[in-house]
Amino acid sequence: MSAFPDIEKISFEGPDSRNPLAFRYYDENEIVEGRSMRDHLRFSVVYWHTFRGNGADPFGMPTLNRPWDDGSESLDNAKKRVAVAFEFMEKLGVPYFAFHDRDVAPEGSDLAESHANLDAVVEVIEQEMQRTGIQLLWGTANLFSNPRFMHGAATSPNAEVFAYAASQVKKAIETTQRLGGVNYVFWGGREGYQNLYNTDIKREMDNMGRFLNMAVDFAKQIGFTGQFLIEPKPKEPTKHQYDSDAAACINFLRAYGLMDHFKLNIETNHATLAGHTMMHELDYAGAQGCLGSIDANTGDTLLGWDTDQFATDYYLTAQTMLIILKYGGLGSGGVNFDAKVRRESIDPVDLFHSHIGSMDAFARGLKIAAAIRADGAIEDFVKTRYANWDTGLGVDIESGKHNFETLEKMMLEQGDAAANISGRQEMLENIFNRYL
Ligand code: XLS
Ligand code: NI
Ligand code: NI
Numbered sequence: 001m002s003a004f005p006d007i008e009k010i011s012f013e014g015p016d017s018r019n020p021l022a023f024r025y026y027d028e029n030e031i032v033e034g035r036s037m038r039d040h041l042r043f044s045v046v047y048w049h050t051f052r053g054n055g056a057d058p059f060g061m062p063t064l065n066r067p068w069d070d071g072s073e074s075l076d077n078a079k080k081r082v083a084v085a086f087e088f089m090e091k092l093g094v095p096y097f098a099f100h101d102r103d104v105a106p107e108g109s110d111l112a113e114s115h116a117n118l119d120a121v122v123e124v125i126e127q128e129m130q131r132t133g134i135q136l137l138w139g140t141a142n143l144f145s146n147p148r149f150m151h152g153a154a155t156s157p158n159a160e161v162f163a164y165a166a167s168q169v170k171k172a173i174e175t176t177q178r179l180g181g182v183n184y185v186f187w188g189g190r191e192g193y194q195n196l197y198n199t200d201i202k203r204e205m206d207n208m209g210r211f212l213n214m215a216v217d218f219a220k221q222i223g224f225t226g227q228f229l230i231e232p233k234p235k236e237p238t239k240h241q242y243d244s245d246a247a248a249c250i251n252f253l254r255a256y257g258l259m260d261h262f263k264l265n266i267e268t269n270h271a272t273l274a275g276h277t278m279m280h281e282l283d284y285a286g287a288q289g290c291l292g293s294i295d296a297n298t299g300d301t302l303l304g305w306d307t308d309q310f311a312t313d314y315y316l317t318a319q320t321m322l323i324i325l326k327y328g329g330l331g332s333g334g335v336n337f338d339a340k341v342r343r344e345s346i347d348p349v350d351l352f353h354s355h356i357g358s359m360d361a362f363a364r365g366l367k368i369a370a371a372i373r374a375d376g377a378i379e380d381f382v383k384t385r386y387a388n389w390d391t392g393l394g395v396d397i398e399s400g401k402h403n404f405e406t407l408e409k410m411m412l413e414q415g416d417a418a419a420n421i422s423g424r425q426e427m428l429e430n431i432f433n434r435y436l
Contacts, residue, residue: 003068003084004348009091010356021352026363028093032370033325040321041362042334044096044137047103049308049340050351051085056343063343073106075117079124086128092355096137096334098185101172102145111164115171122175129179137183137334138229138265138293139176141168144189144237154211155191155204155242162207169211170218177224182332183293184224185265186212187231192238205242209256216261227332229265229292232281234274236306245274246285253290263292263331267338268316269299269306279319286327293333294320296358310339310358314436317365318372325369335362371435378428385421 013022028038054071055063062071068084070077082104089097101114105121108114129135143153143165151157153165176184191208193199215228230253234244243249246264253259264285271281285291298311311317324330337358341350372378388394393410396402411417 003087004091004352007091007349007352010093010352021349021356023356023360023363025360025367032366033373035329037363037366038095040324040329040366041359042096042137042330043094043359043362044098044334044336045085045089045092045094045355046336046338047085047097047099049338050088051081052103053340055346060343063346064341065346065348067348075106075120078105078117078121082121082124082128086132086134088351089134090132092352092359094134094355094359096135096336098136098138098140098336098338100140100142101168101175102142107146111167114168118171118175122178126179136176136179136181137336138185138226139172139179139181140185140187141165141172142189143168149190152190152192152204152238154188154208157200162211166211166214169215173215173219173224174222176226177222181226183227183229183265184219185229185231185293186215187233187265188241188243190238191243192235192241194239205252205255208242209252209258212258212262213256216258219261227292228262229333230262231265231267231270231295232274233267233270233306236273245271245276246281246288246290250285250288250290259290263290263333265293265295265333265336266291267295267297268311268320269297269308270295272299272301273304273306277319278316279323282320282323283326286323291324291327291330291333293330294324294335295338296320296335296362297337297339308339309342310337310354312357312361314361314364314368317361318368318432318436319365321362321365321369322372325366325373368435372432375431375435377431381424381428385423388418 007021011022012027013019013024015024017024026037028036030037032040053064054066068080085097101118104125105117108117143149148161148164149156151161154162156162173184188208193201219228230243230249232243232245232249233241235241242252246266249264253262266278266281266285268278271278274281282291296311297308298313298316299305300307300309337355339354339358341354345354389398
């Protein structure tokens with residue numbers, strides 16, 4: 001039985017289409033910079049918001065109409081949901097999806113039962129993946145909903161919670177491997193603190209480093225070849241999350257010897273909460289060789305929280321794609337819609353409108369970014385801006401031929417540095433706008 005009987009497979013109709021259930025920019029076969037849009041964008045639907053979100057918020061009860069879901073935590077309901085999820089993703093035409101262990105299967109009365117529930121639902125997922133060809137972008141473990149994780153998981157003061165979390169992640173990595181997942185994500189759900197009077201930061205960070213090293217060892221042991229990703233977020237649910245932004249994560253990875261095994265999954269709304277732009281987070285990660293994947297969403301500038309809205313702003317998507325192209329693409333990563341429909345958007349069809357709109361916005365952003373790169377004016381400007389590092393003194397400094405004494409000697413003889421040139425910010429912003 002179909003959950004979306006009135007909706008056909010969404011097709012590309014071009015920019016002039018007035019059909020709200022068609023793509024205007026996302027033509028999966030269109031070639032941009034020598035690669036299809038499908039391969040550039042590698043769109044992914046998330047199980048948690050899209051199939052487990054019910055519209056509840058801290059002030060009110062569920063609102064969303066989901067006729068296929070009886071609202072129970074039964075295995076039967078969980079299995080039925082899988083069929084709906086794959087019908088949705090097939091009609092939308094996305095190549096990937098992502099999930100937490102507890103999104104797809106109910107938690108049991110003990111760990112063994114939780115493992116068994118997961119296995120039972122994963123069997124259905126496996127069949128649906130085979131039927132549709134849809135692949136797993138990443139798996140992850142929910143180490144934050146259950147009360148046992150109230151003080152954190154790998155950073156819990158309770159060693160048995162650390163052990164439980166390790167067992168859950170072990171199973172989630174095995175499950176991701178079973179489904180051929182190309183990445184595995186660690187978002188530090190409650191890895192942080194609410195209050196420093198009760199917190200031993202050093203111990204918690206060391207334990208988190210130990211936990212992730214155990215994950216690396218386990219992946220090696222079972223031959224899991226997917227890319228490990230850390231997802232930065234500065235706050236929510238804790239007041240301070242240890243993985244607060246790209247720079248903090250990279251420092252953590254270096255400190256605990258994990259740089260060769262991890263990249264970052266950068267989420268737009270998390271960048272905003274950290275007081276950065278998405279462009280900043282992507283460029284910072286890329287510059288350190290850590291750009292892995294993105295969680296595509298957006299916040300609301302008037303609401304200071306992780307509202308996880310679907311991104312439709314061309315500036316945002318164009319800037320995002322510009323940086324992704326700059327670093328040669330997302331590799332095994334993708335554009336993962338960690339986004340949810342508003343609680344007032346109650347119909348199943350709203351799931352289509354939200355994803356279609358954001359897929360189009362990213363397709364358009366990709367084309368804008370490619371046009372800006374083809375123009376070359378911004379890139380050329382940056383080259384020229386640093387040109388004096390490519391000759392004479394710049395080369396000598398960069399190749400280690402100078403020290404403070406030699407530099408002082410030179411400046412004492414010369415008296416002052418050469419004059420600066422304009423940064424031309426406004427001109428560059430105007431060039432960007434030419435392609436919007
Ligand atoms: C929460 C995170 C979460 C991760 C997966 O804010 O974005 O959804 O992506 O655990
Ligand atoms: Ni996310
Ligand atoms: Ni988030």
